Amino acid sequence: MTPELSQLFEFLRFPSISTDSAYSGDVRACAEWLQAKLSGMGLDAQLHETPGHPIVVAKNEHRDGVPTVMIYGHYDVQPVDPVELWDSPPFEPELRDGKIWGRGSTDNKGQMFAHVLGVEKALQQGELPVNLILLFEGEEEIGSKNLPAFLEAHRDELKCDVIAVSDTGMVAPGVPTMGYGLRGITCGEVLIKGPSGDLHSGVYGGSVMNPATAIGRVIASLHDADERVAIDGFYDDVRDLETWEREMWETVPFGEKQYLEETGAPAAVGEAGYSVKERLWARPTAEVNGVGAGYQGEGSKTVIASEAMAKLSFRLVPDQDPDDILRKVEAHVMKHAPEGVTVEFVPGHSGEPYLSDPNSEFGKAAQSALAETFGREPVLIREGGSIPIINTFKSILGADSLMLGLALPGCQIHAPNENFHVANFEAGIELNQLLLKKLAACSAK
């Protein structure tokens, strides 16, 4: 085993499960280990207390005239249940079949530690070519709840020109992938009330609007026959895909076949006129995350429920505004709920969509580092999900994020048998060194 892998294994052995207070001591021990590692490399590494788990920040000595680069990652991990489905213990990492098996191997310890080791190698060769800020939090898996306040409080020390994040995926093995966009989100719950209590569907059925029927109608009203979202004004501010994006994405080795394999869905269904990739990465959606009313147990119960609910979420793309969309959703729900019930719409959380220019000076530098590391030009994609912290970085620190994900399909993040390809771990170390070199050649702001 290489010394790099042994160190990663040491890091992986901490059960730094952030959501479970039984592991608080392990999370802290992991942060302290990380701080010690970074100090040992010659960086100024600090462990910052928060109301939750610590944040570790490490910097080299900054100087004028070179760009300031932040590398963000997280040392906390997901729980391991159901632990009986693991082929080897989640916190006793193993090498098998060219992969590192263990909780956190991909998400995110393996990816972030590749950056740490890249920096270490660069430091062994002399001064770093950039002003570096390493920012590692211990609460990403529980919503990064203390990070925004920390960024606000340390806005000046954390000022940077660009941020690199390796916490996303590659579209396929060997295909370097840079993400430059994320969908936003807004959520809300529809609550429908009909009769004051549950009714016997025989004695009373036929002259009362059934809340379960009403919620079905509201759900059915969300899309038109082309599977477009049928809410008035929903697409008003949607920015069209650029021609270069549609052309680029056609070359990305991911499509309907892989999507159907991954999801197990019988068919790919979505907005007419767009490919699977375009629908996932650049088009907004309306989804029902939950619906419930009446009797859901075994057998039958001839009841008309007094209430029904549906949880809705909407993935947003530039330049949709979550608050504006939420108002339009509410108006739509009120308009489409049938007569004979009362309707309440309870807004939920929101997050802005994110889009940066992958061909900015920094973006080009990152593309070049990826190309050199993997021996082929990277594909440029957006992500269908939302990573709220990227928007927070943008709004508080003013810097864009380069998403240089190293996860592969099948890496089982958040699931049993999480794994990380050794080849990607090693590529990550190289990528970091090249990235810092290429970014150093860009203009500092």
Place this chain on the structure above:
Amino acid sequence: MTPELSQLFEFLRFPSISTDSAYSGDVRACAEWLQAKLSGMGLDAQLHETPGHPIVVAKNEHRDGVPTVMIYGHYDVQPVDPVELWDSPPFEPELRDGKIWGRGSTDNKGQMFAHVLGVEKALQQGELPVNLILLFEGEEEIGSKNLPAFLEAHRDELKCDVIAVSDTGMVAPGVPTMGYGLRGITCGEVLIKGPSGDLHSGVYGGSVMNPATAIGRVIASLHDADERVAIDGFYDDVRDLETWEREMWETVPFGEKQYLEETGAPAAVGEAGYSVKERLWARPTAEVNGVGAGYQGEGSKTVIASEAMAKLSFRLVPDQDPDDILRKVEAHVMKHAPEGVTVEFVPGHSGEPYLSDPNSEFGKAAQSALAETFGREPVLIREGGSIPIINTFKSILGADSLMLGLALPGCQIHAPNENFHVANFEAGIELNQLLLKKLAACSAK
């Protein structure tokens, strides 16, 4: 307290809860008490074992040339939970405000015992004017599961010309009510499957048919803009309301105002062109008794569920055939489920609609007994619910049932503080005597 009330109170004190095996001994004790009471009246009273609770049958000595009348009732009762909501203990009956308070006071001990006491009074005056069969079961509240086999096995001894059942309601206090029809029912469950597991709605949302959306569309497809059931052929065999029925029902002191008070619904909504009463009693329905998919807990979870389900039931009217309707429902569901999911339809239980002629010779006799008892002409109604045993009587014994309900709005059957008006109890005793007299004048088959 009258001797009649004391005896009823004795009957009510048995906690004859059929669904809870902890009370099996009490159910049996109640049946034995009833058998002893009927034997003491001079009837041939037998307690018949079943795989469940006993059936009590009592007969006078039958003779040729007079009609054979069966009176059906049940001595089992519903559970009493939540017992803390009762103003007086459910099995310690009390008289307050002109009402008898206790579990079973209306449903069905009070009503059936009025018949018993009516028969007792008639016997005290001499021979009964009819051949009488009293049939009292102990499993009505758990679906009368052993009664059909018992009827089959004793078909000859139970042969009768007409059946009287007091287990329904009066539309308003002082308004004698005869029911001559019941809606039938058929049920089924729609199971929708999409992706093989729950999906992240950000990463995967937009190109997969969401099962929760699909179930909403199926539900929304059940009705048209006039709130008619939109299933092809659903109304093909629906028998139109007779002119006399529509005219009669206009005089029934029950309508939208009372319906809204009882249900607490914001508005009466139903099939265009029909009144509330017509919709409840003589028009078929499609109801969603339950719907469920995805996350239904607090807050939000951005998931696309792999499955969704809806439990549907359909109230049927003559001459709809439950099997035929079930086939049409299944075809409709298959046709209206969107592309991108698989659909399964699981048929549930069924029951035929029931309709008899209220103006038959026996019907006229019952109307006359009701009119004389209450001092006004009875209203003739149908019931929105289903009473499967009435169809079973018809199919096995070949006899129609006269539904001479004595329950009043507010009697709280199946709920805490069940009560029965003393006036209705006393009216029931009188009604029985008049009924037997009037039926005696009808032709025996």
